[in-house]
Amino acid sequence: MHEYKIFLKEKKQIDELMEQGCQIVSVKENLNGAFVQFRPIDEEALDQVNTLRLLTPDSRKYFTNQLRLKRQVKN
Amino acid sequence: MADLSINFAGIKSMNPFWLASGPPTNSGYQVQRAFEAGWGGAVWKTLGDPIVNVTSRFSALHYNGQRVAGFNNIELITDRPLDVNLREIAETKKKFPKQVIIASLMVEPVQEKWHEIVKKVEDVGVDGLELNFGCPHGMAERGMGSASGQVPELVEKQTSWAKEAAETPVIVKLTPNITDITATAYAASQGGADAISLINTINSLMGIDLDTWNTIPNVAGKGTHGGYCGPAVKPIALSMVGECARQTDSNIPISGIGGIGTWRDAAEFMLMGATGLQVCTAAMHHGFRIVEDMIDGLNNYLDEKGLASVMDLVGRSVPKYRDWGDLDLNHRVVARINQDQCIHCNKCHIACEDGAHQCIEMYTDKNGKPALKVREEDCVGCNLCSIVCPVDGAIDMIEKPGEEPMTWNERQALLNTL
Numbered sequence: 001m002h003e004y005k006i007f008l009k010e011k012k013q014i015d016e017l018m019e020q021g022c023q024i025v026s027v028k029e030n031l032n033g034a035f036v037q038f039r040p041i042d043e044e045a046l047d048q049v050n051t052l053r054l055l056t057p058d059s060r061k062y063f064t065n066q067l068r069l070k071r072q073v074k075n
Numbered sequence: 076m077a078d079l080s081i082n083f084a085g086i087k088s089m090n091p092f093w094l095a096s097g098p099p100t101n102s103g104y105q106v107q108r109a110f111e112a113g114w115g116g117a118v119w120k121t122l123g124d125p126i127v128n129v130t131s132r133f134s135a136l137h138y139n140g141q142r143v144a145g146f147n148n149i150e151l152i153t154d155r156p157l158d159v160n161l162r163e164i165a166e167t168k169k170k171f172p173k174q175v176i177i178a179s180l181m182v183e184p185v186q187e188k189w190h191e192i193v194k195k196v197e198d199v200g201v202d203g204l205e206l207n208f209g210c211p212h213g214m215a216e217r218g219m220g221s222a223s224g225q226v227p228e229l230v231e232k233q234t235s236w237a238k239e240a241a242e243t244p245v246i247v248k249l250t251p252n253i254t255d256i257t258a259t260a261y262a263a264s265q266g267g268a269d270a271i272s273l274i275n276t277i278n279s280l281m282g283i284d285l286d287t288w289n290t291i292p293n294v295a296g297k298g299t300h301g302g303y304c305g306p307a308v309k310p311i312a313l314s315m316v317g318e319c320a321r322q323t324d325s326n327i328p329i330s331g332i333g334g335i336g337t338w339r340d341a342a343e344f345m346l347m348g349a350t351g352l353q354v355c356t357a358a359m360h361h362g363f364r365i366v367e368d369m370i371d372g373l374n375n376y377l378d379e380k381g382l383a384s385v386m387d388l389v390g391r392s393v394p395k396y397r398d399w400g401d402l403d404l405n406h407r408v409v410a411r412i413n414q415d416q417c418i419h420c421n422k423c424h425i426a427c428e429d430g431a432h433q434c435i436e437m438y439t440d441k442n443g444k445p446a447l448k449v450r451e452e453d454c455v456g457c458n459l460c461s462i463v464c465p466v467d468g469a470i471d472m473i474e475k476p477g478e479e480p481m482t483w484n485e486r487q488a489l490l491n492t493l
């Protein structure tokens with residue numbers, strides 16, 4: 001199994017949501033993976049919540065790094 | 076030439092190499108020959124009420140051509156009367172006033188017994204005392220050795236009893252047969268110990284004879300668990316020394332013991348926080364003269380590193396020994412196979428396929444020869460391929476640039492802010 005391919009797919013999903021102006025608002029990690037909730041920053045679209053279920057360890061690292069990056073930009 | 080002398084809890088020694096309590100320190104004859112060979116000190120074979128031993132007592136694990144990779148014994152403490160040992164200690168101290176003699180002691184957990192033996196050994200001029208709370212067999216069944224060494228309250232109490240009578244430094248020798256050795260290290264320091272030494276031997280059974288079904292070793296067909304030591308226990312001893320050294324609530328000096336046989340082992344224990352060192356199995360295997368290589372090697376190493384004193388090594392690796400949660404999750408290494416060194420044994424491929432992450436591929440190179448390559452993107456950098464590779468330098472672990480460092484603890488703290 002080439003896990004990297006799954007990571008690339010998951011990374012693409014994360015990147016797309018972030019490019020659309022979404023931010024991570026909640027992370028729940030359990031036996032089935034990481035469930036990461038994205039919500040648009042745009043006030044009008046606040047009810048559009050997207051939840052990604054991420055399976056690979058590289059994705060779990062990736063979204064955390066992205067979250068930190070966004071925080072750093074903000075501050 | 077660097078200065079190899081140490082000051083261990085107030086005990087000055089010309090070098091950090093001491094013989095650990097055991098067969099090599101059983102008599103004045105042996106200890107005097109050891110001092111002639113260059114050992115800085117000796118911890119005398121444990122003194123206490125003389126015992127009776129069984130035969131045979133030793134066994135060893137020979138592993139793939141290496142004799143004595145591990146060593147197991149069911150020997151008890153000294154079988155010679157106290158006054159004989161004391162006379163020989165006095166003689167030895169007189170002949171070798173500059174070398175360190177430590178009396179290893181084991182008595183029942185009774186205050187008067189500790190007072191009595193401490194006074195007797197100090198009267199013959201020992202430089203310090205080592206309380207043996209570690210022996211895992213025989214003596215433990217009598218409530219001594221590791222039986223008391225596994226109970227922090229008993230360690231603290233007995234240490235304080237020894238300290239009440241002692242004028243020389245008290246070293247507490249810890250048993251590794253406990254889940255968390257820092258608990259007994261802490262108890263020793265609470266009892267007033269001037270230093271700790273670790274490790275004593277690890278509970279072990281060397282094997283079973285498949286023809287007779289006897290244990291190895293056996294005494295007329297019956298066996299019992301013994302104490303394991305020698306090269307095989309070094310990683311366990313080193314980690315226990317590290318765990319004690321990095322305790323922030325105590326900076327008690329440590330004498331490192333367990334699998335030390337070369338100057339490299341010695342340097343590693345000192346870097347991990349040991350001020351002094353003790354050796355048993357290696358001296359039994361190779362004789363007292365191994366200390367010559369240890370002294371030379373350590374000297375050369377210090378010179379190479381530009382260090383004037385061996386004390387400059389002590390504890391230098393301790394800040395690097397951390398909880399898992401402090402490690403950088405973003406740090407990334409991958410395996411790289413050096414084609415010109417690879418002998419195409421395929422061990423790395425098999426190991427990666429069966430025991431790791433299936434990222435070493437076989438292919439045919441442009442000359443039609445079979446070759447191997449790592450699919451770097453799927454490589455988790457586990458090291459298994461380079462560990463199983465029989466050719467030094469055929470597989471390198473290469474660092475890949477990654478994100479800014481982030482530890483698990485930092486990650487969880489970040490997620491907790493959501």
Ligand SMILES: Cc1cc2nc3c(=O)[nH]c(=O)nc-3n(C[C@H](O)[C@H](O)[C@H](O)COP(=O)(O)O)c2cc1C
Nearest residue numbers: 095096097121148274275304305333334354355356
């Ligand atoms: C045969 C034998 C007898 C030992 N007897 C004692 C002893 O009487 N007192 C003691 O404190 N440790 C005793 N030890 C333990 C050693 O002092 C030391 O803690 C242990 O062997 C680990 O060091 P090594 O790997 O260099 O042998 C003995 C070890 C061996 C192999």
